[in-house]
Amino acid sequence: MIEFRGVGHRYGERVVLSEVDLCLEQRRVAFVGANGSGKSTLARMVNGLVHPTEGSVSVDGLDPVRNGRAVRKRVGFVFTNPDSQIVMPTPEEDVAFSLRGKGISKDERERKARELLSAYGLGGHLEHPAHQLSGGQKQLLALCAMLVREPDVLVCDEPTTLLDLRNKRRFVELLGSLEQQVLLVTHDLDLLGGFDRVVVIDGGRVVADDTPEPALRYYRKLAE
Amino acid sequence: MTPLGLYEPGASPLHRAGAGWKLLGILALAIAAFVLRDPLWLGVLAAVAVLGYPIARIPSRRCLQSARTFGVLVVVVFALQWLLLGLDGAIVVGLRLVTALAAANLYTLTTRIVDVIGSVERGLGPLRRIGLRPERLGLLVGLTVQAVGTLAGIAGEVREAAKARDAGWSATAFAVPFLVRTLRHADELGEALAARGEGER
Ligand SMILES: Nc1ncnc2c1ncn2[C@@H]1O[C@H](COP(=O)(O)OP(=O)(O)OP(=O)(O)O)[C@@H](O)[C@H]1O
Ligand SMILES: [Mg+2]
Numbered sequence: 467m468i469e470f471r472g473v474g475h476r477y478g479e480r481v482v483l484s485e486v487d488l489c490l491e492q493r494r495v496a497f498v499g500a501n502g503s504g505k506s507t508l509a510r511m512v513n514g515l516v517h518p519t520e521g522s523v524s525v526d527g528l529d530p531v532r533n534g535r536a537v538r539k540r541v542g543f544v545f546t547n548p549d550s551q552i553v554m555p556t557p558e559e560d561v562a563f564s565l566r567g568k569g570i571s572k573d574e575r576e577r578k579a580r581e582l583l584s585a586y587g588l589g590g591h592l593e594h595p596a597h598q599l600s601g602g603q604k605q606l607l608a609l610c611a612m613l614v615r616e617p618d619v620l621v622c623d624e625p626t627t628l629l630d631l632r633n634k635r636r637f638v639e640l641l642g643s644l645e646q647q648v649l650l651v652t653h654d655l656d657l658l659g660g661f662d663r664v665v666v667i668d669g670g671r672v673v674a675d676d677t678p679e680p681a682l683r684y685y686r687k688l689a690e
Numbered sequence: 691m692t693p694l695g696l697y698e699p700g701a702s703p704l705h706r707a708g709a710g711w712k713l714l715g716i717l718a719l720a721i722a723a724f725v726l727r728d729p730l731w732l733g734v735l736a737a738v739a740v741l742g743y744p745i746a747r748i749p750s751r752r753c754l755q756s757a758r759t760f761g762v763l764v765v766v767v768f769a770l771q772w773l774l775l776g777l778d779g780a781i782v783v784g785l786r787l788v789t790a791l792a793a794a795n796l797y798t799l800t801t802r803i804v805d806v807i808g809s810v811e812r813g814l815g816p817l818r819r820i821g822l823r824p825e826r827l828g829l830l831v832g833l834t835v836q837a838v839g840t841l842a843g844i845a846g847e848v849r850e851a852a853k854a855r856d857a858g859w860s861a862t863a864f865a866v867p868f869l870v871r872t873l874r875h876a877d878e879l880g881e882a883l884a885a886r887g888e889g890e891r
Contacts, residue, residue, distance in 0.1 A: 510881075513885060515884060535887070538885060542885065545878065545881065545882060547878060550882055553882065553886075554803055559803060559804045562804065563804070566888070567825070593699055595697075597843070611886065615887065
């Protein structure tokens with residue numbers, strides 16, 4: 467379970483988050499809000515990439531600030547731009563790379579990578595140059611590189627921004643089918659039907675927190 | 691993303707040779723090219739490096755690509771040296787450069803990054819006793835090799851964007867977006883690595 471207690475954040479003088487109190491236990495939670503409202507800052511706190519300047523975050527009782535490594539073992543993070551997340555030349559090597567330091571042999575790492583990539587439809591591209599994959603395939607690869615680490619929670623910050631409509635739908639359906647808890651930051655409101663909970667952020671504050679329909683109704687009104 | 695410096699899958703003897711031995715081979719070649727001054731011998735070294743390409747069965751498309759990219763550099767350096775040192779000096783420097791670039795590029799074409807990382811880790815394993823972390827150094831070397839391709843890709847995109855706006859060539863018009871993109875890439879890469887369990891924070 468992920469908890470925000472009185473969380474605030476400022477960059478220098480600029481306050482970008484304030485008084486966030488959330489207890490996230492649902493399996494599918496989405497965060498929506500205008501550009502610059504603080505969603506990415508909030509999401510990055512979950513795995514300790516950003517530290518709150520006020521209050522605290524806890525993941526299964528662990529503090530991402532003090533126990534960054536342990537928290538990142540539980541929390542996977544998929545970023546917007548897959549090009550920056552792919553660090554090895556081929557999909558197989560890239561996914562296997564995620565298992566470095568887990569004490570498994572190289573052959574075993576590569577076997578696991580192949581298995582997972584095949585399960586997600588990238589079996590035909592195991593040894594192709596990763597940077598020549600299509601946008602959707604790269605995003606899938608970035609997801610696989612996280613899933614292979616078997617996290618309990620998956621945080622995704624606008625993972626579908628670069629995808630076409632069909633790939634967007636597929637990607638979000640895929641997120642829905644995972645057994646992990648998923649926290650999704652997105653601007654694609656149409657994809658949130660199956661979510662348990664939608665949190666609306668505005669000006670660094672939580673302004674609505676409900677099931678998708680009422681939360682999104684509120685958000686759409688806010689934008690008018 | 692240009693495929694420069696990217697692995698070209700294959701089954702040639704050069705592909706199958708151990709990554710560590712290949713690295714030592716290149717180092718030996720580079721040292722020899724640095725020590726020798728006789729253009730004849732330097733020519734032999736350059737020929738050895740270039741001969742590696744047909745031996746590794748690198749497709750001509752990739753060979754041309756490399757030749758185009760490095761050719762410009764070699765020609766510019768050669769011309770400068772000719773002006774500064776005269777023809778003989780320019781030939782020596784030019785041949786050294788061709789040898790080093792051809793050999794280094796051939797290494798990245800025939801060696802998977804994971805194998806580079808692995809061989810560095812193994813080779814530096816004994817340094818663990820004096821407190822160094824071979825797995826960090828291995829990752830560093832691997833990412834550095836990768837960075838060549840990434841930077842070349844960013845440079846290409848920035849040039850194209852300038853062309854699309856008819857901006858012509860200007861040092862600032864290139865340097866500013868190139869730096870911004872490079873720094874942002876470094877930033878995002880750092881976060882992505884942390885998310886994958888690399889790094890301390
Ligand atoms: N490293 C930083 N330094 C200074 N200010 C920052 C930094 N990162 C973010 N900000 C500022 O914090 C605010 C919130 O940014 P954040 O990225 O969290 O917004 P967001 O809701 O994710 O927006 P978007 O929908 O555009 O991704 C913005 O005003 C942004 O300018
Ligand atoms: Mg954001």
